[in-house]
Amino acid sequence: xxxxxxxxxxxxxxxxxxxxxxxxxxxxxxxxxxxxxxxxxxxxxxxxxxxxxxxxxxxxxxxxxxxxxxxxxxxxxxxxxxxxxxxxxxxxxxxxxxxxxxxxxxxxxx
Numbered sequence: 001x002x003x004x005x006x007x008x009x010x011x012x013x014x015x016x017x018x019x020x021x022x023x024x025x026x027x028x029x030x031x032x033x034x035x036x037x038x039x040x041x042x043x044x045x046x047x048x049x050x051x052x053x054x055x056x057x058x059x060x061x062x063x064x065x066x067x068x069x070x071x072x073x074x075x076x077x078x079x080x081x082x083x084x085x086x087x088x089x090x091x092x093x094x095x096x097x098x099x100x101x102x103x104x105x106x107x108x109x110x
Contacts, residue, residue, distance in 0.1 A: 002037050002081070003036055003037050003038075003039055003081050003082065003083055004081060004082050004083070005033050005037055005085065006083070006084045007084075007085045008084055008085060008086050008087070008105065008108070008109045010086065010087050010105055010108065010109075011087055011088055014088050014089060015029060015088055018088065018089075018090060021062075022060055022062035022090070023062055024060065024061040024062040025060070025062070025071060025088070027061070028058040028059060028060075028061070028070075029058070029073070029085075029088065031058075032058060032073060033085075036075070036083045041077060042054070042056045043056030043057070043073075043075075046074075046102075048099060049099060049102060049103065051076055051106060052076060052077035052078075053074060053075070053076050053077075053086075053102060054074070054075055054076075054077065055073070055074050056072070056075070057071070057072060058070050058072070058073060060090065060092075063092070069091055069092050070091060071088055071089065071090055072088070072096075072097075073085060073087070073088045074086045074087050074097065074102060076106060084109055086102065086105045087105055
């Protein structure tokens, strides 16, 4: 069974901002969505949030930085067949996102 990927407003807003600076971010996100729709769950599972929250690294091909200096996407596996993309950010612009911010993004998405 394929997975449906939904996108939170916070994700869309940040994606548009990053796409102005890094045009390749849209391709990286499309590749991630294709992986999620084919029932893969890339990234690492984050603990302590009470939900199935994952953080995945995406390469920044526009800046030629690879995955380490690339983008981070945080998403929630809501069920076996529904994934919600919560936020995307550039690792060069922002450090890790605190747990309380992730919890707020989850509550805002509902």
